[in-house]
Amino acid sequence: MRILRTLCDFILPPRCVVCEASTSGTSDPWVCMGCWTTVEFVRPPVCAQCGAPFAAPVEGIGSTTHRCGKCLLSPPSYERARAVGLYEGTLREVIHAMKYRPVSGLVRPLADLLSGQFAVHWGGRMPDALVPVPLHRLRLRQREFDQALDLANVLGQEVGVPVWGETLIRHAHTRSQIGLSATERRRNIRGAFRLQPEGSCRGRSLLLIDDVYTTGATAQECARVLRRAGAARVDVYTVARVG
Numbered sequence: 001m002r003i004l005r006t007l008c009d010f011i012l013p014p015r016c017v018v019c020e021a022s023t024s025g026t027s028d029p030w031v032c033m034g035c036w037t038t039v040e041f042v043r044p045p046v047c048a049q050c051g052a053p054f055a056a057p058v059e060g061i062g063s064t065t066h067r068c069g070k071c072l073l074s075p076p077s078y079e080r081a082r083a084v085g086l087y088e089g090t091l092r093e094v095i096h097a098m099k100y101r102p103v104s105g106l107v108r109p110l111a112d113l114l115s116g117q118f119a120v121h122w123g124g125r126m127p128d129a130l131v132p133v134p135l136h137r138l139r140l141r142q143r144e145f146d147q148a149l150d151l152a153n154v155l156g157q158e159v160g161v162p163v164w165g166e167t168l169i170r171h172a173h174t175r176s177q178i179g180l181s182a183t184e185r186r187r188n189i190r191g192a193f194r195l196q197p198e199g200s201c202r203g204r205s206l207l208l209i210d211d212v213y214t215t216g217a218t219a220q221e222c223a224r225v226l227r228r229a230g231a232a233r234v235d236v237y238t239v240a241r242v243g
């Protein structure tokens with residue numbers, strides 16, 4: 001295997017998916033160390049509910065219960081959403097490469113980011129299960145890769161929480177959410193998910209897993225369906241979030 005890899009590296013040297021620098025001979029053939037160090041982590045203070053970073057520091061906003069205007073105006077259907085980093089720069093490029101090229105070797109480092117901060121966000125209240133936000137079968141076939149499920153599987157192993165990969169299914173083939181406004185996204189996603197009949201959520205504390213939190217429309221719709229099925233609590237955990 002090593003000889004084969006060396007030969008492949010010689011013919012087609014591995015390059016960082018972000019900056020295209022050669023990663024030949026390093027432990028991560030997909031992203032160079034320099035790029036990993038530029039990941040922008042979400043830092044407090046953040047909205048207690050949706051996790052949006054506040055333009056810090058503002059008097060009184062350091063408290064852990066302060067919610068943003070959006071959440072006060074229309075409270076999300078989930079309890080708390082948290083993301084590891086901002087959907088910018090390296091993280092944006094890496095997630096994009098994982099999804100659209102697609103590079104399955106990028107799942108583990110991204111899941112490692114999730115597990116690295118898992119205790120900070122969820123250690124005090126361990127969820128009963130991780131529920132990946134599902135892709136529609138059609139899109140899955142086009143892409144042959146389900147990034148939320150793969151992230152949840154690796155994370156679940158690392159933190160010892162079961163993964164309910166079959167609980168939520170996406171039965172409506174919604175348009176891509178890219179380029180839609182917050183209201184359009186909510187409308188587009190409404191009714192897109194249902195529960196597998198055997199999935200029992202009653203009284204459970206569930207953690208939704210996805211790669212990116214954009215407007216929260218998808219997470220909110222999933223949380224709404226799970227809560228309606230009796231889940232006691234639904235939280236959201238993503239690798240990155242927009243803004």
Ligand SMILES: [Zn+2]
Nearest residue numbers: 016019032035
């Ligand atoms: Zn790089």
Ligand SMILES: [Zn+2]
Nearest residue numbers: 047050068071
């Ligand atoms: Zn908020």
